[in-house]
Amino acid sequence: MAIARVALDCPVYSLFDYRLTGQEIQKGHLVVVPFRKRRTVGLVFDVVEHSHIETARLLYIESILPVEPLPETTLALIEFSSEYYQCPIGLASFATLPATVKRVRYAPPKQQWQYVLTRAGLELTPEQFPARATLQRRLRQSFLANRMLRAADLLALSSGGLRLTETWIKKGWIEKHPDNTVSIPELSLKDQPALTDEQHAAVVKISATLGSFSPWLLEGVTGSGKTEVYFRLIEEVAHRGLQTLLLVPEINLTPQLEERFRQRFPGLTLVGLHSDLGQAERCANWLAARAGEAKVVIGTRLAIFTPLPKLGLIIVDEEHDGSFKQQEGLRYSARDLAIFCARQRQVPVVLGSATPSLETYQNARSGRFGYLRLSRRPVAATPGVRLVDTRGMPKGHKFSEQVIKQLGACLVRGEQSLVFLNRRGFAPALVCGACGWNAQCGRCSARLVWHMTDAGLHCHYCGNQQHLPRACPSCGNQDLKGLGEGTQRLERWLGELYPRAHILRIDRDSTRRKRAWQEMQADIRTQRVDILVGTQMLAKGHDFPRLTLVVIVNPDAALFTADFRASEKLFQQLMQVSGRAGRANLPGEVFVQTQFPEHPLYQALMRQDYRSYAEDLLNERKLAGFPPFVYQALLRAESHSESALMSFLGHAARPPTVNQSVTLFDPVPAAIAKIAGKHRGQLLAQSFARAELQRFLSEWRLHLTANKASRVRWSIDVDPIEL
Ligand code: ADP
Ligand code: ZN
Ligand code: ZN
Secondary structure (H helix, E strand, O other): OOEEEEEEOOOOOOOEEEEOOOOOOOOOOEEEEEEOOEEEEEEEEEEEOOOOOOHHHOOEOOEEOOOOOOOHHHHHHHHHHHHHOOOOHHHHHHHOOOHHHHOOOOOOOOOOEEEEEOHHHHOOOHHHOOOOOHHHHHHHHHHHHHOEEEHHHHHHHOOOHHHHHHHHHHHOOEEEEEOOOOOOOOOOOOOOOOOOHHHHHHHHHHHOOOOOOEEEEEEEOOOOOHHHHHHHHHHHHHHOOOEEEEEOOHHHOOHHHHHHHHHHOOOOOEEEEOOOOOHHHHHHHHHHHHOOOOOEEEEOHHHHHOOOOOEEEEEEEOOOOHHHEOOOOOOOEHHHHHHHHHHHHOOEEEEEEOOOOHHHHHHHHOOOOEEEEEOOOOOOOOOEEEEEEOOOOOOOOOOOHHHHHHHHHHHHOOOEEEEEOOOOOOEOEEEEOOOOOEOEOOOOOOEOEEEOOOOEEEOOOOOOEEEOOOOOOOOOOOOEEEEOOOHHHHHHHHHHHOOOOOEEEEOOOOOOOOOHHHHHHHHHHHOOOOEEEEOHHHOOOOOOOOEEEEEEEOOHHHHHOOOOOHHHHHHHHHHHHHOOOOOOOOOOEEEEEEOOOOOHHHHHHHOOOHHHHHHHHHHHHHHHOOOOOOEEEEEEEEEOOHHHHHHHHHHHOOOOOOOOOEEEOOOEEEEEEEEOOEEEEEEEEEEOOHHHHHHHHHHHHHHHHHOOOOOOEEEEEEOOOOO
């Protein structure tokens, strides 16, 4: 008798057995089954003859969802992730599927449309619309900025957006096409640039490995033309009728990037897979990828699980980026899984970055990965980086004389500058000068941050918000002071220094509204913005052609934190920010205001020398016995009860069997010891051998599960990137 072994969306480490009623069930089918008095969707991992459960007690599979079964390779990937990352198979399976196909009532999606301006539409001017026709004007603006919109975008613009678009179709200003098939009118389809020697070498070497497993590091300074290399490879892969999966960091997947690809490949079906998409659209794109129709899939980390029957190449852009690591549930690294997939499917994988992670760099220098470099920019010059010693600066001054002069000169030239500070809010602390009181969050072990925009105190950990106190709650002193600076304070200072400049602040607060950041990016490119002030949101991949000056304000704090990865991350971030300067035909300059100009990190930044700093860091890591020379897993636990937490971690620290090749450290409080009223602690396990650590973890998990510490929530983070 046939039995289907099914993964269900619940935290159980095993599969569930169900009987078939003559259905043609295969591995990879999504099925509807009865489970705990309700109906739920399951994923079939196996079809077998016997169950160790009595036949009479087995329930029947109800129906099969109308989705092509997932291919074996995808099932194998899910199984591997579930085991490697110590996550129950059902949770792992369902973490990887688009929401829509997980529904009992799943029905294949309706036709989706894409809307684009026609040539006539492109020639519309704002003057053609009466001043009060704001929707018409906004619609035109939005089409010009985004080139292509979908129904959801139009509805997001206004409830009448879709209706108005339909009338514009009748006027011949807009065309609609079935989704995924559109070619955008060739607005500025540039000729392909002739490759530089380094680009050419990279393309030739990687192309030669198509059809076999081959991991590559493509290290190229920002603006060195990595994307151009990707283009050529994608072309080659598409030419062979195969698919390319391009993974990008969360924040980089902008309509601009998609547009750059669409312009380059007007004939190719390209789909995006990321969290900004509506569920229906995401599902439709996933189906197009699964069917092999989409030749290019651009997605964020989750896209690594997309079934791609004709996979020919995987590219991970900005491979060092932390957003490739999922931080909850199935805590996978999409970059590491990309390597797994590439081996499994026998295709090359290209990891691209200006500042590769030390893990990847070590793999390249030890010869496990092929190592390709793009050492210079084909068009713009590498930006000059200068260090400004702030130790001698008069108290209260935030910018050095030199920086003020440069910002002024940049304004006069009509170019853009970027002032980078990775701290949002007005001031990171509110203190009383009389008694030393400072505003703390009542629920977290963290200070409250003073925000100017709503005159409130915000907790950046639990989201708690309070009014600004009129006086010190401890001594009554009315003169409370904001200590330090956040982006809002910089914005204000800059406004006072340059009253006529257009200043735009970009951080999580100013971009909270959906699509706000996308609209702002369009503004930065097309409108007059003189000075950008912002956090790391501005650091990544964006290409602002008029931006020539970057000022980095006091990034020193990260040099002195407990996390051994802090300097690696800071260096990556500052290299990225520096790379924003002078992208087009205007030369760029970078000023770093620091109290430690002699620090090797800043010295390497000044020389734009990734390799020498990476070598320094690797030596340190080797001596200290840190990754990539050891493998780590972190047990994280939290509880409202501190004693329950401690006793759980105490139990965890005493596994029944000792593995000689695994070191188990003492339990310690997390970096933020309390968040939202929950105490947090952790315990680090470490080994020189990945396989030994894996063996230990699967036993350890049983040991942890056996301890029915009901008031403690815990999880194991394998290859954690934050301690
Ligand atoms: P990266 O992805 O490494 O940051 P890009 O691929 O975005 O760099 O390239 C930066 C700029 O240089 C782009 O405007 C791109 O069109 C241009 N570019 C890339 N390769 C060449 C080349 N071989 N010749 C001329 N321009 C190029
Ligand atoms: Zn006080
Ligand atoms: Zn809090």
